[in-house]
Amino acid sequence: xxxxxxxxxxxxxxxxxxxxxxxxxxxxxxxxxxxxxxxxxxxxxxxxxxxxxxxxxxxxxxxxxxxxxxxxxxxxxxxxxxxxxxxxxxxxxxxxxxxxxxxxxxxxxxxxxxxxxxxxxxxxxxxxxxxxxxxxxxxxxxxxxxxxxxxxxxxxxxxxxxxxxxxxxxxxxxxxxxxxxxxxxxxxxxxxxxxxxxxxxxxxxxxxxxxxxxxxxxxxxxxxxxxxxxxxxxxxxxxxxxxxxxxxxxxxxxxxxxxxxx
Numbered sequence: 001x002x003x004x005x006x007x008x009x010x011x012x013x014x015x016x017x018x019x020x021x022x023x024x025x026x027x028x029x030x031x032x033x034x035x036x037x038x039x040x041x042x043x044x045x046x047x048x049x050x051x052x053x054x055x056x057x058x059x060x061x062x063x064x065x066x067x068x069x070x071x072x073x074x075x076x077x078x079x080x081x082x083x084x085x086x087x088x089x090x091x092x093x094x095x096x097x098x099x100x101x102x103x104x105x106x107x108x109x110x111x112x113x114x115x116x117x118x119x120x121x122x123x124x125x126x127x128x129x130x131x132x133x134x135x136x137x138x139x140x141x142x143x144x145x146x147x148x149x150x151x152x153x154x155x156x157x158x159x160x161x162x163x164x165x166x167x168x169x170x171x172x173x174x175x176x177x178x179x180x181x182x183x184x185x186x187x188x189x190x191x192x193x194x195x196x197x198x199x200x201x202x203x204x205x206x207x208x209x210x211x212x213x214x215x216x217x218x219x220x221x222x223x224x225x226x227x228x229x230x231x232x233x234x235x236x237x238x239x240x241x242x243x244x245x246x247x248x249x250x251x252x253x254x255x256x257x258x259x260x261x262x
Contacts, residue, residue: 003028006067010034013233014067019159019221022124024103027250028068029116029161031233035060040242045235047110047245064247072108072249073098079114079135083128083148097130097145103254108247112235113227115163115204116248117142117212121151122219127250132208134171138178142211153216161248164238165226166191166203173198179207186210 001009003026004016015029035044036059041052044060065071073086075093082095087102098107107129109116114133120126130136130145146153170193179186189206193199205223212220227234235244 003067010067012067015161015225017118017159017161017222019157020219021120021157021159022122024124024253025120025127025250026068026253027118027120027159027248029111029248030064030246032235032244032246033233035063037244040240041235041244044246045244046247047243049243051243068106068249068251070104070106070251072106072247073100074108074110075131077110077131079131079133081136081139081141081144083130083141083144085148096132096136096141097128097148099126099128099145099148100251101126101150103252106249106251108249110245110247111161111163111227112237112242112245113164113239115208116161117145117208118159118161118248118250119145119149119217120157120250121149121155122157123151123155124252126150127252129248129250132204134175134178134202134204134207137204137207137211138175138182140182140211142208143215146212146215146217154218156217157219157221158212158217159221160205160208160223162225162227162230162234162246163204164228164236165224166201166205168226168228168238169202169204170196171200171202173200175202176200183210183214 037045037056083097084093084095109131119128189203190200
C-alpha cells in the first residue's frame with residue numbers, strides 16, 4: 001500500500017507532495033484533521049502549548065508515527081536561520097531547518113502560516129525541511145539550508161507547502177524593506193494594500209521561489225495553498241491566533257512498514 005493509499009484508507013486529508021522526487025524519498029504534510037485535540041487546537045495539533053491537553057498531543061503524534069512508521073525529529077523553532085543535521089540528533093535541536101542523509105531520519109517542521117519548504121536531491125541521498133516565515137526567509141533560511149546539504153544546488157528539488165496566501169498576507173513597510181535590502185527584484189512580490197497606506201500584500205511563495213532560484217535551485221514544485229483561507233483544513237495563527245500546528249515532513253526510506261512504500 002502506498003503512503004497516499006494509507007492516508008486515504010484512514011480518511012485523512014493530509015497532503016502527499018506531487019513532485020518528481022526519487023522513489024526512496026517520502027514526504028507528507030499533515031492538516032488540522034484526523035487527531036483528538038479539541039477547542040482552538042482541534043483536531044490534529046502536533047505542538048505542545050498552554051491550551052491543548054498534552055495527552056491529546058501525544059495521541060496525535062502516535063497517529064503520525066503509525067502512518068509514517070517512525071518518530072520525526074522535532075526542533076525548537078525560533079524564526080531564525082540555524083540549520084541542524086539530524087543524522088545523530090540531539091534530543092531537541094534548536095533551529096528552523098534540518099538536513100538528513102541517513103534513511104529513516106524524518107525531518108519535520110511545524111507550521112501554521114509560515115511556509116514549509118521540503119528538499120531532496122535527484123539521486124535520493126539527502127533531504128531537508130525549512131520553516132520559512134518572513135523573518136527567516138528574509139534573513140536567508142533557504143540559502144542556509146541549501147548550503148548545508150552535501151550536494152550541488154542544481155541537483156536539488158524543492159517543494160513548497162501550504163502557507164499564508166498572497167491575498168491574506170498583510171505586511172508593513174518594514175517587511176518589504178527587509179526583502180528589498182537583499183534583492184530589489186523582490187518588489188514584484190508586494191502589492192499595495194487596497195485600503196491601508198504603508199501596508200502591502202506579500203506573496204511568500206513568490207519570495208521563496210526567487211530565493212531558491214537565486215541560490216541555484218530551479219526545480220521547484222508546490223505553493224499556492226493558503227492556510228488562512230481554508231479554516232476547515234489548516235491551522236492559521238494569522239486568522240484566529242490558534243496555537244495549533246501542523247507538520248511538514250520528509251525522509252529517506254529505510255526498512256519501514258509497507259504503508260510507507262509506493
